[in-house]
Amino acid sequence: MELTGAEIVVSCLRDEGVKHLFGYPGGAVLNIYDEIYKQTAFKHILVRHEQAAVHAADAYARATGQVGVAIVTSGPGATNAVTGIATAYMDSIPMVVISGQVPTPAIGQDAFQEVDMVGITRPCVKHNFLVRDVRDLAATIKKAFYIAATGRPGPVVVDIPKDVTQHRCHYDYPLSVSMRSYNPTSKGHSGQIKKAAQMLLEAKRPMIYTGGGVVLGNAAAQVIELVRLLGYPTTSTLMGLGGYPSPDPLFLGMLGMHGTIEANMAMQHCDVLLAVGARFDDRVIGNPKHFAKEARRIIHIDVDPSSISKRVRVDVPIVGDVAQVLDEVIKLLHADATQPDTQSLQAWWAQIELWRAQDCLKYDRTAAVIKPQFVIEKLYEVTQGDAYVTSDVGQHQMWAAQYYQFDKPRRWINSGGLGTMGFGLPAAMGVQLAFPDAMVACVTGEGSIQMNIQELSTCKEWNLPLKVILLNNGYLGMVRQWQEFFYEERYAESYMNSLPDFVKLAEAYGHVGITIDKPEDVEPALRDAFGKYKDRLVFLNFLTDPRENVFPMIPAGKGLSEMILL
Amino acid sequence: MRHIISLLMENESGALSRVAGLFSARAYNIESLTVAPTEDATLSRMTIVTRGSTDVIEQITKQLNKLIDVVKVQDLTDGSHIEREMMLVKVRAVGDQREEMKRLTDIFRGRILDVSDKTYTIELTGPGSKLDAFLAAVDPSNILETVRTGASGIGRGDRIMKI
Numbered sequence: 001m002e003l004t005g006a007e008i009v010v011s012c013l014r015d016e017g018v019k020h021l022f023g024y025p026g027g028a029v030l031n032i033y034d035e036i037y038k039q040t041a042f043k044h045i046l047v048r049h050e051q052a053a054v055h056a057a058d059a060y061a062r063a064t065g066q067v068g069v070a071i072v073t074s075g076p077g078a079t080n081a082v083t084g085i086a087t088a089y090m091d092s093i094p095m096v097v098i099s100g101q102v103p104t105p106a107i108g109q110d111a112f113q114e115v116d117m118v119g120i121t122r123p124c125v126k127h128n129f130l131v132r133d134v135r136d137l138a139a140t141i142k143k144a145f146y147i148a149a150t151g152r153p154g155p156v157v158v159d160i161p162k163d164v165t166q167h168r169c170h171y172d173y174p175l176s177v178s179m180r181s182y183n184p185t186s187k188g189h190s191g192q193i194k195k196a197a198q199m200l201l202e203a204k205r206p207m208i209y210t211g212g213g214v215v216l217g218n219a220a221a222q223v224i225e226l227v228r229l230l231g232y233p234t235t236s237t238l239m240g241l242g243g244y245p246s247p248d249p250l251f252l253g254m255l256g257m258h259g260t261i262e263a264n265m266a267m268q269h270c271d272v273l274l275a276v277g278a279r280f281d282d283r284v285i286g287n288p289k290h291f292a293k294e295a296r297r298i299i300h301i302d303v304d305p306s307s308i309s310k311r312v313r314v315d316v317p318i319v320g321d322v323a324q325v326l327d328e329v330i331k332l333l334h335a336d337a338t339q340p341d342t343q344s345l346q347a348w349w350a351q352i353e354l355w356r357a358q359d360c361l362k363y364d365r366t367a368a369v370i371k372p373q374f375v376i377e378k379l380y381e382v383t384q385g386d387a388y389v390t391s392d393v394g395q396h397q398m399w400a401a402q403y404y405q406f407d408k409p410r411r412w413i414n415s416g417g418l419g420t421m422g423f424g425l426p427a428a429m430g431v432q433l434a435f436p437d438a439m440v441a442c443v444t445g446e447g448s449i450q451m452n453i454q455e456l457s458t459c460k461e462w463n464l465p466l467k468v469i470l471l472n473n474g475y476l477g478m479v480r481q482w483q484e485f486f487y488e489e490r491y492a493e494s495y496m497n498s499l500p501d502f503v504k505l506a507e508a509y510g511h512v513g514i515t516i517d518k519p520e521d522v523e524p525a526l527r528d529a530f531g532k533y534k535d536r537l538v539f540l541n542f543l544t545d546p547r548e549n550v551f552p553m554i555p556a557g558k559g560l561s562e563m564i565l566l
Numbered sequence: 567m568r569h570i571i572s573l574l575m576e577n578e579s580g581a582l583s584r585v586a587g588l589f590s591a592r593a594y595n596i597e598s599l600t601v602a603p604t605e606d607a608t609l610s611r612m613t614i615v616t617r618g619s620t621d622v623i624e625q626i627t628k629q630l631n632k633l634i635d636v637v638k639v640q641d642l643t644d645g646s647h648i649e650r651e652m653m654l655v656k657v658r659a660v661g662d663q664r665e666e667m668k669r670l671t672d673i674f675r676g677r678i679l680d681v682s683d684k685t686y687t688i689e690l691t692g693p694g695s696k697l698d699a700f701l702a703a704v705d706p707s708n709i710l711e712t713v714r715t716g717a718s719g720i721g722r723g724d725r726i727m728k729i
Contacts, residue, residue, distance in 0.1 A: 118580060119580075119583070122580075122583065122584060122587050123587055123591045126634070127634040127635075130579075130580075147634060179634075180637055180729060181575070181576055181634060181635055181636060181637040182634050304632070305628050305631070305632075306625065306628035306629050306631075306632050309621070309624065309625075310625060313621075
């Protein structure tokens, strides 16, 4: 049967098993929207700004592991989507974004709502396509899903001119894809894996460092098995939190710019480092020259060969699917009679415990004002560690990462690579739609929340009972912190005057708003939010200490052992 | 160090900009880039001349391989190879210069493609250094216009890049 391009788009999404599509209509995608209207296979979630559609699809993917899907119109719809696409790209999130385009004869004519979407997004997508012929449409969409989800995942844009959505052709959704130019490696090199196992057993001061790849590659079970088998200390990047249970004593906390002393020092002083699905970025190891001062042998497992030896030279590179490779490593370790050097390991743990004893995440618990850390701790208690926590970007993000003890993968959803303020609320929407019965908390700041606050309206439309945990300190806190430390307290434009009345604002959107200004009210408010108002969106406006800083902190360009402590 | 990277990629629209964009986005050096379809019209062959440390070149190769449209990447400088570049140069040729310019062209095994009463247009092919040497041998004030293709490269002997 012949279908129109628009019918084909909708059929492809249906056949791909898409359940939620996030988007915003406009001229160039009207034919597609007409078909969306007629179908029942998936729900369309109308956002209030295209950026939110992409963030929601992105978070949907992070939480479920499936490819997130968003649709936007041409021109401004497409450009509004770009921040969301770049966010997903930096964090390797599988996503397909369909953008409308002006009709093919109008391309290049500076037509109304025309932008070169393929050109604009080229540096921030895994791949993109402009579909010029309806006969290529189904195969292209199939490829887009395939590319997005395989290898190192990432966003793929499919730009579809309006006339292509009108043209007709036979529809047949391809069952599989084969591309001569794209064959991601999944199986690691067996010789290298053998070397890695050997090196792990030889270690005197071992360290296991896991990243977002463990979460994305569904390798948490393997990481847990490996760590417990060896009894080695483990840390995680911001993106990898939840890949290994945070409350476990073998876990040293997050490492990096705001990582714990024990994680950063162990990272710096280990003699064998196993890096799994992590990329040694600047927020993680700081200055690579400083990192290289201590001699250590590095094993690096990653699905993306270009992540290996990019910032740090490694001794045993292993390209492959992290879960598969770890399975192989574990198998070899079980087969090997060699035991880790217990004596050295004990000495190493003793050293680590000394670092840990410095209790670098301590804060003043007697203060009369609400400490932001306290709010996160209470959030953890009230939700019993079982919530999906999304965040925006800034101090609140770091506190959420440090004080919410993530013990499952895909529960901590934040923009790590791009650091996109405005991510949190639409992300929480995406998660809540994927898991309607789950507890979803958006930890945010008063700066970030205002970057996509219009989405409170979308939340109302879909009755999403997510909780906004606003740590309101009146400042763009992380900017303020840097200005305090590095700009002699010249607080240039980091104080936000004339903040809205967030309670009234929440109410205006049809939600529950509560302001909390005393430490003793924190827990009751959270209990109400997840109890009494379980089925409502609750906007909790916590007025927190405006002078609080995130510690420890490694200043930009410094090394892992050069932390500023409280 | 100077490297010549050869690659085969899908002959799709925008393929060139993906490569060029990669080099600018990651601040890689690009000395020259040539591209044209191969005997298989679905494939383009590209030769890129670049400079960088071993680490940088390793990253360049990996990043190129990561582009979805790229089918194969080879660093020709890893083995023995041939490289050629073509140059068209228009020189002033009046009076005695005409004879001298002809001689110089012959010495460099060039060809005069076009003649006017005041100019010669000369074609020269060879490694970049040979083209440089030719230009150095001509009085700069007599060089009216030059156009160079950038290097194309191929492995020697049985070293074949094909899919």
